[in-house]
Amino acid sequence: MSEAPLLEVRDLNVSFRTQDGTVHAVDGVSFTVNRGEVLGIVGESGSGKSVTAMTLMRLILDQNAVFSGEVLFKGRDLMQLSQGDMLQVRGKQISMIFQDPMTSLNPVYRIGWQIDEQLRAHEGLSAKQARRRTLELLGAVGIPNPEARIDDYPHQFSGGMRQRVMIAMGLSCNPDVLIADEPTTALDVTIQAQILELIGNLQREFDSAVVLITHDLGVVAEVADRVAVMYAGRIVEYAEVGELFRGPQHPYTWGLLGSISRLDRPRQRRLAAISGQPPSLISLPAGCSFRARCPYAFDRCRAERPALEARSGSAHLDACLLSADQKQARRAATPEAS
Amino acid sequence: MLTFVIRRMIATVFVVFTITVLVFLIFFHTPGVDPARKLAGRNPSPETIKAIKHQYGLDRPLPVQYVILMKKLFISRDLTSYSNQGQKVVPEIVAATPVTLSLVLGAAVIWVVVSIIMGVAAAVLRGTIFDPMLMVLALIGISMPVFWLGEMANLITQDRYHDTFLFSWVPPLGYTPLTQDPVMWFKHLVIPWLVLSVLYIGLYARVLRADLLETENEDYVRTARAKGLSERRVLLRHTLRTSMISFVSLFGLDFGVLVGGGALLVEVVFGLPGVGLLTYQSLISLDLPVIMATVIYGAIFIVLANAVVDVGYAWLDPRVRPA
Numbered sequence: 339m340s341e342a343p344l345l346e347v348r349d350l351n352v353s354f355r356t357q358d359g360t361v362h363a364v365d366g367v368s369f370t371v372n373r374g375e376v377l378g379i380v381g382e383s384g385s386g387k388s389v390t391a392m393t394l395m396r397l398i399l400d401q402n403a404v405f406s407g408e409v410l411f412k413g414r415d416l417m418q419l420s421q422g423d424m425l426q427v428r429g430k431q432i433s434m435i436f437q438d439p440m441t442s443l444n445p446v447y448r449i450g451w452q453i454d455e456q457l458r459a460h461e462g463l464s465a466k467q468a469r470r471r472t473l474e475l476l477g478a479v480g481i482p483n484p485e486a487r488i489d490d491y492p493h494q495f496s497g498g499m500r501q502r503v504m505i506a507m508g509l510s511c512n513p514d515v516l517i518a519d520e521p522t523t524a525l526d527v528t529i530q531a532q533i534l535e536l537i538g539n540l541q542r543e544f545d546s547a548v549v550l551i552t553h554d555l556g557v558v559a560e561v562a563d564r565v566a567v568m569y570a571g572r573i574v575e576y577a578e579v580g581e582l583f584r585g586p587q588h589p590y591t592w593g594l595l596g597s598i599s600r601l602d603r604p605r606q607r608r609l610a611a612i613s614g615q616p617p618s619l620i621s622l623p624a625g626c627s628f629r630a631r632c633p634y635a636f637d638r639c640r641a642e643r644p645a646l647e648a649r650s651g652s653a654h655l656d657a658c659l660l661s662a663d664q665k666q667a668r669r670a671a672t673p674e675a676s
Numbered sequence: 677m678l679t680f681v682i683r684r685m686i687a688t689v690f691v692v693f694t695i696t697v698l699v700f701l702i703f704f705h706t707p708g709v710d711p712a713r714k715l716a717g718r719n720p721s722p723e724t725i726k727a728i729k730h731q732y733g734l735d736r737p738l739p740v741q742y743v744i745l746m747k748k749l750f751i752s753r754d755l756t757s758y759s760n761q762g763q764k765v766v767p768e769i770v771a772a773t774p775v776t777l778s779l780v781l782g783a784a785v786i787w788v789v790v791s792i793i794m795g796v797a798a799a800v801l802r803g804t805i806f807d808p809m810l811m812v813l814a815l816i817g818i819s820m821p822v823f824w825l826g827e828m829a830n831l832i833t834q835d836r837y838h839d840t841f842l843f844s845w846v847p848p849l850g851y852t853p854l855t856q857d858p859v860m861w862f863k864h865l866v867i868p869w870l871v872l873s874v875l876y877i878g879l880y881a882r883v884l885r886a887d888l889l890e891t892e893n894e895d896y897v898r899t900a901r902a903k904g905l906s907e908r909r910v911l912l913r914h915t916l917r918t919s920m921i922s923f924v925s926l927f928g929l930d931f932g933v934l935v936g937g938g939a940l941l942v943e944v945v946f947g948l949p950g951v952g953l954l955t956y957q958s959l960i961s962l963d964l965p966v967i968m969a970t971v972i973y974g975a976i977f978i979v980l981a982n983a984v985v986d987v988g989y990a991w992l993d994p995r996v997r998p999a
Binding site for chain 2: 395397401421424425426427428429430433434436438441442443444445446455456459460491493504507
């Protein structure tokens with residue numbers, strides 16, 4: 339922990355002014371990403387994962403968006419950079435791949451051209467050099483016969499192949515951080531595994547840090563080193579991956595783990611679901627935002643907003659007011675969360 | 677691609693054939709329309725009408741009449757006007773075509789350039805007062821009838837303010853061929869160009885703005901930004917490029933319609949001897965051969981423009997290219 343982290347997010351807040359009121363999409367989020375590490379951010383739809391990712395890239399152009407907090411990247415606060423300076427960061431030092439590979443590539447340009455475009459924007463390569471590099475990248479992400487495919491259009495590729503192209507594009511300038519926003523959600527399960535493996539391999543090869551955003555705990559278990567669980571715009575649990583799966587501390591995480599269907603255990607009853615709906619981000623309740631859905635809520639949860647702090651182990655942070663002993667007792671009583 | 681072109685050509689022939697049959701039936705055999713009576717002058721005797729009918733072949737069976745007309749139009753090209761005896765129709769249209777082309781091409785350049793600038797400006801300036809201002813301007817352009825606008829332009833440039841330094845250069849209504857005097861050609865056409873383009877500037881600017889704003893929300897535009905491209909490059913190479921697909925198909929159709937005689941009102945108002953003016957005059961005197969010829973000429977251009985649009989569409993959008 340002596341080395342300063344590559345990327346450090348401090349107390350990030352993003353809200354959107356709408357006609358119905360202010361939507362607090364991201365509420366005091368802090369995390370760090372070290373060089374060569376994979377951070378998984380998990381949460382359900384609307385929990386603020388994607389907004390967090392887009393904010394890191396300063397890609398939220400909505401005039402009604404209000405930001406506060408710091409995004410320290412190599413010691414510079416990205417939130418303070420001008421859009422002009424951000425152009426040097428985006429695609430070059432931090433790059434991003436998106437959820438839906440079917441729509442993320444421009445349909446009217448050849449895929450080789452689209453990768454070249456990024457290379458030429460950042461690396462000052464000649465057309466010839468860029469093309470050679472693009473061919474290498476397409477080979478590296480496992481596109482068979484890159485020479486034949488480099489001049490194809492996106493619609494001539496399958497979803498999995500398009501995501502490979504997106505990954506090639508994301509890695510083209512050797513970024514320090516790759517943000518992958520639900521990269522496997524739109525793909526078949528078999529392709530998902532391939533893509534995850536590819537991201538893992540390339541992450542080691544290119545020595546990039548990866549921020550992997552997903553709603554799938556299985557994906558996290560497979561590739562992440564550390565995990566942040568988000569709920570209603572806040573991080574409710576933050577731990578090393580083995581630690582999280584071995585000893586989850588927050589009732590929301592218990593719920594998430596409980597709602598995975600397990601084939602390796604006898605099926606006893608219906609799959610557990612977390613009852614109720616996430617709260618409206620316009621009028622978040624005081625206290626714990628998970629309170630209304632939490633079977634273990636008690637008086638303090640109503641009044642006090644739990645801070646994200648170490649309550650069990652030194653590196654395992656959670657935002658639940660139950661004491662460690664209470665958690666252990668409650669969890670022991672709910673088998674699916676263990 | 678070859679089968680595509682051949683299919684297209686067969687379709688073109690079929691469409692032109694259908695149009696000729698329809699026009700023939702409408703103008704020669706609508707009850708109440710009697711070309712022979714029209715030709716015979718005032719108070720003709722039944723004998724005269726009969727003689728004229730025979731002379732023009734109007735007493736023969738319908739399909740024969742149709743074939744004779746088509747033969748005169750396309751093969752021997754000696755179809756003559758009814759109202760102006762001895763005037764050959766085909767050369768007349770050939771002579772009128774460059775006038776219409778000059779008018780429509782010039783106007784097209786203006787409306788494409790101006791509407792792209794206006795549409796892009798409105799989309800970029802969204803959220804400021806300039807966006808609605810530009811769009812209201814466009815709406816005004818669309819709402820002004822072209823004949824009224826043309827007459828107003830004439831009133832100002834030919835009459836009220838003709839003697840001021842602003843418009844003293846405007847020549848009297850009419851046309852000078854480009855090959856004869858390019859400067860005069862330009863002076864004659866510049867005001868008709870502007871008048872004709874106003875409607876299309878308004879339409880195209882609005883369509884383009886809406887397309888740009890829609891494309892702006894596409895995932896691939898977000899990808900382009902995430903690549904670290906400048907806003908200008910994102911706009912020109914990604915947003916505008918894909919928005920041009922519908923712009924170009926719209927353009928092809930409008931251009932075809934205008935060259936095919938749709939610029940009639942502007943030609944009449946400015947006294948430009950183009951195909952539109954020819955159609956107008958032949959309609960007034962019910963000069964059937966000329967009507968027939970101009971309508972077929974127009975149909976051919978519109979069908980041709982359609983074919984060009986299809987090819988252009990495939991060029992712009994790789995997804996619709998025949999595999």
